[in-house]
Amino acid sequence: MLSRENFVFTIGYDGPAAVVDSQAKQRYGALSTKELAEKGLFRAAYSSAVYAKTRDELETVVNIYNKTAGTSYTADSPLDRLFGVFPVEVSRAILL
Numbered sequence: 001m002l003s004r005e006n007f008v009f010t011i012g013y014d015g016p017a018a019v020v021d022s023q024a025k026q027r028y029g030a031l032s033t034k035e036l037a038e039k040g041l042f043r044a045a046y047s048s049a050v051y052a053k054t055r056d057e058l059e060t061v062v063n064i065y066n067k068t069a070g071t072s073y074t075a076d077s078p079l080d081r082l083f084g085v086f087p088v089e090v091s092r093a094i095l096l
Contacts, residue, residue, distance in 0.1 A: 005029040006093040008036075008047040014094060022095040033057045037064040046083040 002010070002018055009025040010018040028041060033052065036045035042065050049057035058075045066073055073079065080086050 002090060002093055004048065004051050007051045008044050010047070010093075011096075013088065013090065016090055017092040017094050018088070018090050020093045020095050025095070034060050034064070037061045040068065042068075043083045043085065046079060047085050050080075050085055050087055 005025050006018060006020050009021045009029065011021050012019045024044070028036060028039070028044065031039070031041075033045050033048040034057075036042075036048055037060065042061065045061045045064075046058075049061050055075060058079075062073050062075050062077075062079070065071065073082070
């Protein structure tokens, strides 16, 4: 299983390995889900909520996103497709 920081900043996959944005990871890796969303890093914030597997974090991201974008998504909306984030079981990361 990937670490939270590697999962949050995964930008794609190369076979059985996650490709991670190492600069974003270094700069924003310590931020909470809410802090990522407040900075406008919605894909990373959504990834963090998915990794945490808590409805509260997911709702936090959705609420901040809706306020910023003027949308009306709910925690039950197809957010995986919106942000392009799907939980994938890999154990190796390639840092770019």
